[in-house]
Amino acid sequence: MSATTHEPTTAPALRPKRTHPAAIASAVLGVAGLTLTAGIASPFALWKGKQAITAIEADPDDYEGRGLANLGRVLGLLGTVLLVTWLVLGLFTNVLPVDIGQVFKTALNQALGPNAIVFALAAIGLNVHFGYTGLLNFGQAGFMAVGAYGLAVSVVTFDIGFWPAVGISLLAPVLLAILLGVPTLRLRADYLAIATIATAEILRLTFGSVEMSDTLGGSNGLTGYAGTFQELNPFESRLDLGFVAFSARDTWSVLVGWSMVAICLLIVWALMRSPWGRVLRSIREDEDAVRSLGKNVFAYKMQALVLGGVFGGLAGLFLALKQASVVPTDYSTNVTFFAYTALLIGGAARVLGPVVGAMIFWFLISGLGSFLGQATSGIDPLVPTWIMDNTQSSLVRFIATGLGLMLLMIFRPQGIFGDRREIAIDER
Amino acid sequence: MSADTEPARPSAAAPRPDLSGLEPRPGVPKPDPIVKGDGIRRTFGGLAAVDVEHIEIQRGVITALIGPNGAGKTTLFNLLTGFDMPDSGEWSFNGTSLQRVAPYKVARLGMVRTFQLTKVLAKLTVIENMRLGATGQRGEKFWSAALPFLWRSQEESNTRRADDLLARFKLDAKREDFAGSLSGGQRKLLEMARALMVDPELIMLDEPMAGVNPALKQSLLGHVKSLRDEGRTVLFVEHDMDMVRDISDWVIVMAQGQIVAEGTPSEVMSNPAVIDAYLGAHHDTDLTELDEHELESEAEAELDHETSTASDEHRKDAP
Numbered sequence: 178m179s180a181t182t183h184e185p186t187t188a189p190a191l192r193p194k195r196t197h198p199a200a201i202a203s204a205v206l207g208v209a210g211l212t213l214t215a216g217i218a219s220p221f222a223l224w225k226g227k228q229a230i231t232a233i234e235a236d237p238d239d240y241e242g243r244g245l246a247n248l249g250r251v252l253g254l255l256g257t258v259l260l261v262t263w264l265v266l267g268l269f270t271n272v273l274p275v276d277i278g279q280v281f282k283t284a285l286n287q288a289l290g291p292n293a294i295v296f297a298l299a300a301i302g303l304n305v306h307f308g309y310t311g312l313l314n315f316g317q318a319g320f321m322a323v324g325a326y327g328l329a330v331s332v333v334t335f336d337i338g339f340w341p342a343v344g345i346s347l348l349a350p351v352l353l354a355i356l357l358g359v360p361t362l363r364l365r366a367d368y369l370a371i372a373t374i375a376t377a378e379i380l381r382l383t384f385g386s387v388e389m390s391d392t393l394g395g396s397n398g399l400t401g402y403a404g405t406f407q408e409l410n411p412f413e414s415r416l417d418l419g420f421v422a423f424s425a426r427d428t429w430s431v432l433v434g435w436s437m438v439a440i441c442l443l444i445v446w447a448l449m450r451s452p453w454g455r456v457l458r459s460i461r462e463d464e465d466a467v468r469s470l471g472k473n474v475f476a477y478k479m480q481a482l483v484l485g486g487v488f489g490g491l492a493g494l495f496l497a498l499k500q501a502s503v504v505p506t507d508y509s510t511n512v513t514f515f516a517y518t519a520l521l522i523g524g525a526a527r528v529l530g531p532v533v534g535a536m537i538f539w540f541l542i543s544g545l546g547s548f549l550g551q552a553t554s555g556i557d558p559l560v561p562t563w564i565m566d567n568t569q570s571s572l573v574r575f576i577a578t579g580l581g582l583m584l585l586m587i588f589r590p591q592g593i594f595g596d597r598r599e600i601a602i603d604e605r
Numbered sequence: 606m607s608a609d610t611e612p613a614r615p616s617a618a619a620p621r622p623d624l625s626g627l628e629p630r631p632g633v634p635k636p637d638p639i640v641k642g643d644g645i646r647r648t649f650g651g652l653a654a655v656d657v658e659h660i661e662i663q664r665g666v667i668t669a670l671i672g673p674n675g676a677g678k679t680t681l682f683n684l685l686t687g688f689d690m691p692d693s694g695e696w697s698f699n700g701t702s703l704q705r706v707a708p709y710k711v712a713r714l715g716m717v718r719t720f721q722l723t724k725v726l727a728k729l730t731v732i733e734n735m736r737l738g739a740t741g742q743r744g745e746k747f748w749s750a751a752l753p754f755l756w757r758s759q760e761e762s763n764t765r766r767a768d769d770l771l772a773r774f775k776l777d778a779k780r781e782d783f784a785g786s787l788s789g790g791q792r793k794l795l796e797m798a799r800a801l802m803v804d805p806e807l808i809m810l811d812e813p814m815a816g817v818n819p820a821l822k823q824s825l826l827g828h829v830k831s832l833r834d835e836g837r838t839v840l841f842v843e844h845d846m847d848m849v850r851d852i853s854d855w856v857i858v859m860a861q862g863q864i865v866a867e868g869t870p871s872e873v874m875s876n877p878a879v880i881d882a883y884l885g886a887h888h889d890t891d892l893t894e895l896d897e898h899e900l901e902s903e904a905e906a907e908l909d910h911e912t913s914t915a916s917d918e919h920r921k922d923a924p
């Protein structure tokens with residue numbers, strides 16, 4: 178507590194004092210806890226506040242910001258009390274108009290359900306592109322779209338069988354990757370980013386265009402191609418495990434989907450521990466060094482683009498199968514960025530990163546959605562309408578998720594699975 | 606005056622070719638050149654960074670490429686190895702023309718370079734950096750990568766070779782560390798060791814000793830000499846005149862993009878054109894008119910100065 182305990186320094190501190198970063202973090206988290214994140218950030222505000230105070234006391238010559246840290250702690254304490262109250266009331270009583278148990282169940286259902294699978298597959302692809310090879314593909318939605326439409330158009334419009342259509346759906350992303358890669362992979366990384374985002378938009382607009390609606394279904398999309406998939410469904414009744422429940426159809430989708438995820442993970446794991454994976458990671462670090470050692474960088478980048486694109490195509494294929502319809506709006510650029518969010522949450526360049534990230538992403542989005550939806554509905558909602566009404570609440574969850582992602586990048590930039598040491602290298 | 610020596614055919618066993626009889630003038634033909642270049646020109650805007658009329662690098666010896674800052678040494682390296690495109694010019698390696706040949710193909714032919722600004726793969730460990738250098742790896746092919754039994758034995762032998770090299774370069778203690786955590790000098794060492802993993806016939810080192818401590822420098826000089834004794838050809842850029850004098854068999858001097866002098870170390874260090882290049886003086890004077898003694902003493906002074914500043918720079922930490 179007192180300055181007498183602090184150890185003698187060889188040189189007196191001549192630098193100006195600076196506010197300790199944890200103090201700022203604590204204050205920000207404290208405010209966030211009481212507003213957007215419904216208390217979830219508050220315990221972290223307490224924690225960061227304490228960290229800041231300790232650090233400032235240990236080094237009072239270098240740091241200031243005690244006031245901010247204290248503010249963060251007070252707000253954090255308030256928020257934490259509120260959070261605990263809500264949880265207790267919501268779980269054990271009927272006083273609150275929010276059923277916390279229901280919120281958790283919805284969240285868990287989504288985290289394990291078909292939506293999470295779609296994003297897990299897409300993010301596995303992005304992990305190969307961005308995480309391992311350093312390729313900036315901002316058009317994963319485009320790869321998903323050609324995967325989905327490859328199946329739907331082949332069956333509905335050209336009436337070829339289901340299984341050949343699946344083959345086409347797997348081939349389409351390969352062709353797209355080659356088409357995108359040949360002109361851009363020799364250039365600087367940003368060109369691929371521009372080309373992919375533009376191509377994904379062009380594809381979405383083309384698939385939704387009026388002129389080609391006879392072939393591609395226009396804005397209403399296509400249906401009636403997933404019969405074979407549904408016929409294969411061995412489940413007849415609803416699956417209810419207590420903490421999660423799926424309809425018979427979803428159970429089948431989830432089984433097939435997680436199996437696809439498992440196979441993809443196995444492929445990524447096997448490839449990335451091989452010398453081939455080492456070349457990809459080296460390209461991410463420095464292309465020219467890899468060239469100088471006699472490796473054909475262009476060919477490796479192309480292989481990575483194709484592989485990740487096929488995973489993206491699989492995401493589209495699965496999406497098309499599980500909802501039995503393809504609509505162009507499902508393949509907007511948002512989808513790519515949500516997949517990136519999932520990847521960053523879980524940790525890039527880690528085999529399991531994208532999958533865990535996708536699950537957490539859907540858990541948060543749907544949990545918050547369910548909570549805020551309930552908290553803002555009814556005659557006397559928990560959250561007064563002057564803060565937000567029911568329609569606004571579905572947007573607030575995205576704001577909260579964005580905020581959460583920001584905090585993650587600040588406090589754990591390597592994601593959940595990342596290796597802290599690797600990040601520390603960049604700080605040198 | 607010109608004395609063409611017998612064409613020597615160096616191998617690991619054969620005695621190293623003697624270049625002392627060669628006429629010390631820019632672009633002089635060598636008895637057995639491994640690299641031959643003609644009219645290589647590269648301009649950046651109006652500046653001719655490289656404008657080399659004729660260059661030959663003798664096989665089996667250590668050639669030093671020296672010159673003041675901005676002389677075009679690194680640019681010439683980039684051009685020869687395909688990392689940069691010349692405006693004009695042609696050059697060959699072992700008789701194979703290398704115009705418009707991609708850098709990775711140049712490396713595969715046996716001509717491997719390091720970079721002045723080191724390019725270590727920061728988020729790979731030191732040993733992984735080394736393994737990457739090995740050529741012809743079965744595990745680097747997409748279809749066999751997922752089947753470890755196809756490449757494991759090869760990987761093991763590569764790792765043994767890598768460990769030997771790491772020990773040679775005193776990096777074995779850092780084996781499992783991320784390359785990004787190495788110091789500047791250690792990065793230079795790692796890059797050189799990694800280039801050797803490619804098993805090159807010609808190794809081109811861009812300032813290999815910059816930032817390496819004097820004690821290790823001595824043992825590295827030994828390693829570079831042993832590369833020559835293994836039958837490799839070494840071309841290196843260096844500002845440290847001690848090193849140049851100590852290990853090089855032949856010296857090429859560049860200034861303002863051109864080769865201004867060539868010769869054995871002692872010949873070059875007493876060559877007025879070299880002093881001119883380093884001093885940038887006497888531009889308008891005919892060299893022959895100048896008092897030779899005056900020039901020579903000036904040369905000594907400048908080169909000594911050059912040496913001491915270069916070593917100061919590199920020995921900042923030493924008392």
Ligand SMILES: Nc1ncnc2c1ncn2[C@@H]1O[C@H](COP(=O)(O)OP(=O)(O)OP(=O)(O)O)[C@@H](O)[C@H]1O
Nearest residue numbers: 649652654672673674675676677678679680681721
């Ligand atoms: N990419 C570039 N764009 C513009 N000018 C360049 C470029 N690369 C090199 N130059 C110029 O070309 C000239 C030669 O540069 P180079 O790097 O080859 O010198 P160097 O002999 O290696 O010098 P040093 O001993 O300092 O490493 C310099 O004048 C430099 O400014």
Ligand SMILES: [Mg+2]
Nearest residue numbers: 678679680721
């Ligand atoms: Mg240079």
